[in-house]
Amino acid sequence: MNTVANLNRRSFLITSAAASGGLAVGLALPFGPEKATAQTSTPEIGAWVVIKPDDTVVVRVVRSEMGQGTVTGLCQLVAEELECDWDKVTWEYPTPGESVARKRVWGDFSTGGSRGIRTSHQYVRAGGAAAREMLKQAAADQWGVSAAELTVSKGVVTHKASNRSTTYGKVAEAASKLEMPQDVKLKDPKDWTIAGKPLKRLDTTDKVVGKMIYGMDVKLPGMLNAAVKACPVFGGLLKSFDDAKVSSLPGVRKVVRVNDSAVAVVADTWWQAKTALEALPIVWDEGENAKVSSATIAAWLKEGLDAPEAFVGNSNGDAIAALASAVKRVEAVYGYPYQNHACMEPLNATALYTLDKCDVWTGTQNAEAAFAAVVEASGLPAAKCDVHKTILGGGFGRRGRSDYVAQAVSIAKQMPGVPIKLIWSREEDMTHGTYHPVMQAKMVGGFDANNNLTALHVRLSGQSIVANLFPQNLDKGDTNPKNKGMDILTFQGLQRPGLEHAFGYTIPNLLIDHSMRNPHVPPGFWRGVNINQNAIFMECFMDELAQSVGQDELEFRRKLLSGLPRNLAVLNAVAERIGWGKPAPEGVHRGLAQMMAFDSYVAAAAEVSVSGGKIKVHRIVGATDCTYAVNPAQIERQVAGSFVYGLSALFYQECTVKAGAIEQTNFHEYNSMRIAEMPKIEAVIVPSGGNSRWGGVGEPTICVAAPAVLNAYFKATGQRIRSFPLKNHNIGMA
């Protein structure tokens, strides 16, 4: 480690190893090319692997763990190529500051869009493979033999001809000084022994003994706690507050203006801060947005259903003309509400600002974005800032934003040298979310005289996340000048063939377009994102279409999916497992749905019964083809967990807007499924392999549970529900 030829690289290696190898470093990580001695540091074998003398393997993971199992899966992929002993694998998070100093050697930190594994498997496996070759070479050098004569297994290097063997830990120091080989051939997945297996998670034990440190649990010497309140009306401003009224309350240290729209109380404990904040007189300038309500938003979206101008996300043939001449037309209007992520762990971040550095400890889905927020809010150069990630108590998209991080830094900046832990109350978390966008859809289908579906027009009207968050990314993926300003993500699951959220059905005349209407309520990526509503719109309407011509819902779909083996495979898998076409138990009814999103193909089949205004979901079979299954046990848990998230939304969850603000403040008004309501979930994993892009896991299946249940509910009652959540129709969950 101390004799690496490349000086720049060497210094970065040392600083990084010092931060991770057990040395007691201070608050500030050393940055930049200054020399550091690291005599006792642990050898880093390429960027992804650190091997300690006791053979412990530390895998670097930059994607964030929020329960989805990405850490375990990524470690499996690295360990597979490394050929190490899985029982000796542990992991660590490099910081974005280290990444920047090392020219982003670990790539993208962002953990959203079900990308954790599917977009990094290639380079993390390459990192493991390169490390393996370096370790072999180090052993070969030691023995004076050719590396080609060596074999490796479970972290042991063997030279059979001379009957010698050694361990990775023994040659790691020497290996760390070698040049990293390029283009090492990766294993064929059929030869995997660690990846592809249903291994246990690496982070479980700490979670069952109360030892896992979430952002909420971070504690620094001399730390104070902050509670924050932002203007209830989005876009409104903080006019004034009367800090004299609370400054003498127990524990209160300071009342600070956080930004243009928020105020915080800093106290010895968070409970004191929250108590004082509730007593703080605050005057808001709510602005024009205070006139907005759910009703005005719905009316605006409704106009969009027939508006002349709309972005075209997908089309073939001439749907409008074909519908005009159709023998039979079927039409339906659907709507989907705002929803909050409601992560179990309310948002929080801990910041320490001094005049020349700023460090933040937080759970974030995107440490690089959080890092950028720290740099901006602190006003310090990037080399003086860093973000230290904790495990997340849920993310679901909400922790991809860094608003809470910027707030913590803003408060800390007003109290230099004092670590500040900012915790949002559940009420703040509920009323200042980045919400699942609102959307309405007008669905029109047309049949010819032989009951063939000849035309479909899907008109979406509603909110764009990209327009709010990354307006520079509008138009991305579309060159049609008429589509200038289009948000292609709005069409998730309805996109053109070949894209990662492609529409499956082959319909001779198709038009899927979007009238963009952006209310003032901030939208955000919410697990599954736009497939949640698009799958309900499309898959419920597919049942409506099939039923309008008296066709079996499965057969109707199969006909329109012919030539699409992956869509068909998951649909057929759930149909077969649920027993479609065979008699169901007395009083039990079935429904189906399928979708393609995040490059995965998914389907669900549900069995429900209805009694006394309540739906009992007995069983859901969920199938996914995510190309390769890195950890089937964790995929099963993601399928089941995504169904809980999706069904909680379907039955219970809506954030309504009154006088510009969100009305729901806590779980008593925003319910979430409990164990009593949990159906039996059967996950069917059908990875098709090959050279296709790898599919995601955390999100895709979420979208098929709701339409499968709704389609089964229709079979049970003859009632077609087209607006949500179901509680608004006095339908409960048994």
Add this chain to the structure above:
Amino acid sequence: MASLFKYLDPIFYITIRPNAPKPQTRRARFWALGAATKGGNTMIALTINGQTQNIEVDPNTPLLWALREQVGLTGTKYGCGIAQCGACTVHVDGAATRSCVLPVSAAVGKQITTIEGLAQNGVLHKVQKAWIDHDVPQCGYCQSGMIMAVAALLSGKPKPTDADINATITNICRCGTFQQVREAIHTAANA
């Protein structure tokens, strides 16, 4: 994981490790409260995980926050603050109790057990073992409360039926681990 922050507060790491020596009260107060606090606080003695802890706190403070901020036991989680989600569940005299709405004054003289005190003499509780066997947690944030609720259920009803589980375990888990939770409860019951 890269646990930089573990170097920052050794006291913190000691306090959250089950069965580790508890910090001295004076030190705990120092780390939890920083310098002197102003008015409203009184000295309260709590029996937590078999040990008496003297803390200086406003008696109206919810037990949850006294545990987390005064005592330094952060395994018990804040989720909602209104006894809806169960993330804050601890045992008070053996009963599963949502500590976010229980004033700390009401816990005086009672045996409080938190997730950190569930394992005995370094041996995990059977519910914790079953949780590991079934790989239950996803994000894990709700699991302290879930485990405490289940441990209380099993102590009163060693072989619960699914109906017993449905009626008793009402904790929210946004990750949706319920299928593994149910399986693990039955495993623990048969352990």
